[in-house]
Amino acid sequence: MGKLRGAPEGLPSVEEVKTMLAADPNLKCVVCYARISFDGRAKDAHGVEDQHREMANNARKFGWLIVYRYTDNDKSASKEEVIRDDFEQLVRDLAEGHTLEGYPIHGVMAVNDDRLYRRPGDWERYLRAFTTREGRVYHDSNGLQDLYAEGFEIKGLVGVAMSLAETRKKQRRSRNSHRNRAIRGKSVSAWRPFGWEDDKITLRPAEAMALKKAIRDVIAGASIGEITRQWNEAGFITSRGNAFQHQTVKQILLNPRSCGYREIKGELVRDGDDQPVVGEWEAIVTPKEWFAVVAAMRDRSPSSGIPKGKLVHKYLLTGILRCGNTLEDGTICNNKMIGVRSNSWQKYDHGYACKKTASSGCWGTFKRGDKTDAHIEALVIAKLEAQAASRAASVPEWGQEEALTRAAQSRKELERRWHEGEIDDETFFRNLPPIENRIKQLRDEQAKYLAKKAASEAADTDIVKSFKTRTLTQKREIIKSVLHTVVARSGGKGRKPFDPDLLTPVWRTDE
Template identity: 75%
Template sequence: MVAADPDLKCVVCYARISFDGRVKDAHGIEDQHRDMTDAARRFGWLVVYRYTDNDKSASKEGVVRDDFEQLISDLATGTTPEGYPIHGVMAVNDDRLYRRPSDWERYLKAFTSHEGRVYHDSNGVQDLYAEGFEIKGLVGVAMSLSETRKKQRRSRNSHRSRAVRGQAVAAWRPFGWEDDKVTLRSEEAEAIRQAVEDVIAGASISEITRRWKEAEFITSRGNPFQYQTVKQVLMNARLCGYREIKGEIVRDGDDQPIVGEWKSIITPKQWFAVTAKIRERGGGTGMPRGGLVHKYLLTGILRCGNVLEDGTTCNNKMIGIKANDWLKYQHAYMCKKTVDGGCNKTYKRGDKTDEIIEKLVIAKLEKDAASKAQDVPDWDKTEALERAIKSRNELERRWHDDEDTDIDDETFFRNLPVLERRIKELRADEAKHEALKAEAESAQEDIAKAWKSKTITQKRDAIKKVLSAVVAVPGGKGNKTFDPDLLKPVWRSSGE
């Protein structure tokens, strides 16, 4: 076609959109390419390639636009990936191609590396070879970037203003609430409330995730719950009525947390406690540690007490196994086989062993609870926090006061970070204290009654807090009546 018509222009089209909406159907991209195709037909140009970057920003650092990079490379070589010549570029607007000065300079250099190319956007056909067009383009980029930042700033200010007013700002329906984002969805809210109580009491996020999957709960976006999404739900300050922006609780002029217009599911004290628990388990990240979830209660806690031929005790960790079908009980504990490092001499009926140890542990926990002062004293740094906030506010007031010559920019910005850091440290300490209070209150409940509703992981954690191990002494050969005296608990000292 080019040989038959030397004046034919082979052009490429570039389409981009920053946000493809919730449907993700690329309709915006399709609209752009359709408009460019219609324009090319009017000029008698032939579209030989279409470059597309869907749902990608051109103004944010770190965003890689693959097709834009391919376009730059192809402009430099002069041909499309299939080998068609590139005589021009089309875009619905120049800000689809570039919004940063560096991208504009790279594009212009690649475009003008070959003579005689055409460029078309909403302003018509542009001569990118014209003298001064590089400066004109930079001015346009600067104006576009300024407008983008202005919109981002307005969006942030609007978001924060609504947060300060206590209004719901979530784009999606939060799990636990109805579509109005204010009214509770009872079944989901109760699941969250129970999960928070269980995590504070020792349950793992993995167990909560499995429970929610079995209940067939789905996220607000219609996906099955995963570990991370469950963690995000439980660590969201919205649960107790608070709002967070970038990890910081939104506060009013008196530095008190803003309470939202939506109904809360748990108390602030419970929220501080559950977030502290999750961060503590994940080394501060809330990430799973990869621990094994055991099927049987005393796996690894029971130790083989068989005396070996050399006079030493086996002391190998016993494992839980499924009992034979003809037995009245469903599981048992046994020492590993010799090839696995055990002696294979100790075997214990599972249900009776669990029952005995659980009774011992519950009695120990009840005794400890009765002997300890469960009430955590009031936080003793309230005045220090108030002084730090007052000092920061006074520093800001004096800096804004034109008549106050003592606080110049250098003094202000040198002292402000110190006060901000002090306030942040005190608030973190306050949150830790609130978590301790919530945990102490949780421990005051009826231990025996609460034990029945605990998961295996929660029970194992409680057992390991008071027991170092349980030594299981073999009962001898043959079938004998279960003897609880052959289970020797090894209690932890109070200092451990």
């Protein structure tokens, strides 16, 4: 891209160009502007490169000297939110009369006027800047254009309006085609979705397995950061060949494609009976699991992907252990203990200490990390097994399926009567909001029910295996679900063998 922006290679200096102009008053110093809305998947700038090549050939025919190249690659000219940096620089340079290096500007070249502008405001700014100097030339696919001619401003605005109308027509056709294909269950992904082969229908086994595990892990409490790290460590890359980032993983997990559904602008695509359309591609998880992962992620911070107000800890029992050391005044320290890295000569990599600060802590209790973790894990697993044996997890049926079906049918019937002229606009729009609110309420309730159901069905009967395969964040959440804390009493000064009796778990009651 560097050679397509700025002064061309081999261009004489500003002083040399001024000398050339003095010797040949007919010489024109022109600038070229190239733009393309979409650079394709290769992102090799071949579109703007072709435009600059064509303009260079035309400049040679006229004997013009190209002194600067402006290039806005992969940028739309019809969208207000898109800022075209080089177009803005072109407008400023035209108004100043010269490029940043000082070369005079006697004209502008573009392969077509719609490369320069597609909105009335851009056309007006460009024309005003262009005409700040007399005698400038402009060349595009229509040949030499006299931008100073009477009525040319109106002619340009008409051209802009026609171009804008054509752009909107294409966008509308594209949206309709996109939605119609989605309703037919066709895959409409521009890039190969993670989990599927290039045909976007057949599963790619390793990726599909990783996505299924990630969805189930997030339902069980894993953070998006942990999933991102796991995928990158496993060597997975995005369809564009990049390492996974937090936001990319989040979008993949929230995409209903994984359960066979399709979404447009945040809404599931539904058929005439108000049921989600099932796509032609192979699903990776069940709809209940997808609803569950969406519900789990909605309860988390939008930026971090972890439960709000919580930190990701390096050690299993940081903040769960509390110091049970008796202080000089006879009170119990009760400070939360933190995980600390061990010295290199020790046989274990971390421990837990009661750190003394200005307001709390005593440095009176230290526990070896690996054996403390193993002991508490064993206690928690035994507790979970006892709970599983005493009561089977059950989720009461939702029981509102018929109500949702009736509400959807009511809306459909109301729309039919309106379309057929049986009711007027006022009646239709007065009765529509309550029905839509009812449908939304029932769908929200259904999503919560499906989330609970999926979480219940995902529970592994082999609790030991299930716990051992969890991420650190998931293990901490499981431990905190059955334990309030673990009180760690000091074993006295000096090195002592690990004594599990000095660890007292405080269990949560069923209530």
